[in-house]
Amino acid sequence: MLHNRPKDLQETSEASRVLQAIRQIVSEGLLPSDGRLPTERHLAAELEAGRASVRRALDTLEAEGLIWRKQGKGTFAGQPPDPTEELAAQIASDVDPLSAMEARLCIEPALADLCARRATADDVARLRKLAERTHDAEGSDSAEIWDGALHHAIARIAGNRLMLTAFTLIDEVRMGDDWQEKRHRARTPETRAFYDAQHQKIIDAIHARDGTAAANAMREHLETLFDNLRKSMEGRP
Amino acid sequence: MLHNRPKDLQETSEASRVLQAIRQIVSEGLLPSDGRLPTERHLAAELEAGRASVRRALDTLEAEGLIWRKQGKGTFAGQPPDPTEELAAQIASDVDPLSAMEARLCIEPALADLCARRATADDVARLRKLAERTHDAEGSDSAEIWDGALHHAIARIAGNRLMLTAFTLIDEVRMGDDWQEKRHRARTPETRAFYDAQHQKIIDAIHARDGTAAANAMREHLETLFDNLRKSMEGRP
DNA sequence: GGATCAAACCAATCGTTCATTGGTTTAGCC
DNA sequence: GGCTAAACCAATGAACGATTGGTTTGATCC
Structure with a gap:
């Protein structure tokens, strides 16, 4: 009192x-x-x-x-709760890495497009900082985390709650289990440099407010990830 | 008896x-x-x-x-419902019709694409039956329901659990309430004939196993819905 | 004895009602 | 202009009763 x-x-x-x-x-x-x-x-x-x-x-x-x-x-x-995790855990069992990638290829280019059209100067600065962190990350683990944060930031800036939830769902399932190891193998020093360049391209397009270019850059990035994942999987199924 | x-x-x-x-x-x-x-x-x-x-x-x-x-x-x-509804109910409150349409425009063309590449002859027959039901439906209510069933069937046939969940999420939120009335106003006899033709075009593309055409037809269909929704909303906000 | 039925009870769900709580507006007071 | 008080709206949750599937018991009919 x-x-x-x-x-x-x-x-x-x-x-x-x-x-x-x-x-x-x-x-x-x-x-x-x-x-x-x-x-x-x-x-x-x-x-x-x-x-x-x-x-x-x-x-x-x-x-x-x-x-x-x-x-x-x-x-x-604190922050409002996110009920997405629960659903992700429930469906994680019958989702394989390839179909998750398929889903990412569907939604993330669209998110990059929206992001480019709605990002403020602050938002772009934040993305650049995240890309930098991804680039500077020491271990493969750490790089994964910052990479995830970058993609998530783009989804958040896109400003569509439903699509953010869909993205989070995919992301949660992807982070879930099993294939963590496969993705680790798919992340070598060479591919990391490649990914960094692609991140730059995406962010530049967002900075230029060019939604189409951002979507294309994102699609290209994901295709690269997809290819590497496939290679890593067919090697050791 | x-x-x-x-x-x-x-x-x-x-x-x-x-x-x-x-x-x-x-x-x-x-x-x-x-x-x-x-x-x-x-x-x-x-x-x-x-x-x-x-x-x-x-x-x-x-x-x-x-x-x-x-x-x-x-x-x-039939089958018991997904756990998706719960999540949908929780986020439905802060989703507006326009952003829901934005999400549909992102995911449904991709689903139509996958559907075209994976549908069996039986699947196509089922889609045709649903389109027929949509066409024959008496009231606006009934047409809505069959239309929803058609879109849902396409999503299911696409065969990607994550994307199906994402679609269901959007669909549940959309069906939730509130804007039901707005969509009702947007559904007139003229638009219904238009929608029927677009459904035909989508299913024909799926039948022909032409993913790109299916995606484009779906996008066109959704754009039409989007336009009508916008008109109906700006008329009476 | 096996199968069936009627009745009663349990547990989960839904619709309704009512109190609570944040969201908003209006009027009045320094 | 800043602040308070009051009243109302809208969304949520707790409580109650009715409904419905789940289960048990005892009687009835071949």
Whole structure:
């Protein structure tokens, strides 16, 4: 409770006072295990503020990605949950690497296209940073992870929730199991240099806002991956 | 009703009599659109048999894969549904009609392509039958359903589990609600004739095993749907 | 005795209702 | 302009009852 707020010390506005108070609640571990915050009405009463002020503060925190809200449900700390993983686990058993690649070849060029048409300057900068990380990665493991992050970022920037979910589904299944090893074998120093160049080409097209070129570059990239995967598989089935 | 069953002709047992009767109900198209069978109690009364006999018959049909049952829900013809619906229901809230159409434009042409390369003669025959049903459908509701079944069949024949799941995801979200009404307005007698012709074109391409043509025909079909949806939306937002 | 039926009960599901919660608007107060 | 208070909307969830498949029991009929 903050009942003893001195009325004469109003150097900071009501808005920032409330924001600070809620931010403290969130950052400290003072929440139930599900991360649920008190209701807006409750917070308003507790902080002796109006609901509008509380909501403005929550708006800020939501924009910062620290909380997420759902009408009729509540306000929660952290990121909104992604139910995709569960579904991916369920269907992973009857999906083989080739059909996963087929699916990627279908959806990722389209995502690159949308990405090129919707990316902001910030987005492009973030992609370049990810490509750099992929390039600089030491081990094959690490390179895989940054490569995945790059593809995922492109999917997110594309700005279509359904297609992002479809991509995530494919990605989860792909990361799932088994063929991890096969892909590892398919990633040699030579292919890595090749992949880096293709990533550059994709990002350049996105930077140039050329959706068609981005889609083509992505398709080319995936075809390369596909070929290498096939080679690696027919060698040792 | 089978009230006039002669008591003296008991060459076949009660069990097989009930089984035959229910099998007929399932195989004929005497079910509501969702494939729901009458309740066990209802069937028992209708067939003048006990519930136990009806259940034994349903056990057989379930073992044959012709029906599936769920406690508290009912008995249905066909196969049990995917776990995809759950995911669809969860993300349906933040998907708008336009982005759903965007996703369809991405995935369905690719599915048509794969379908053309993998469909058997039986598959093509089934597609033609569905297109016919769509054409003959009386109401706008009914046409929607058969249209959906046609697109779903193409996705299934394409033979890629991941892409089928992605399609089902989009389809479930699309069928969810809200915009149902908008799509209804977009479906007029003129557009329906147009759609029928486009369906024909798609199936012809599949029949000819021409993947590229099938994809293009599908894309054209979806573009038409997209345009009509947009018109219908801007008219009354 | 085997098969069948009637009845009763259990458990899962669905539709409805109602309270809760975030989302939004309006009016009034410094 | 910033803030509060109040009222309303829309979405969610908990609770209840009705429905439906799942199961058991005992009676009935060849």
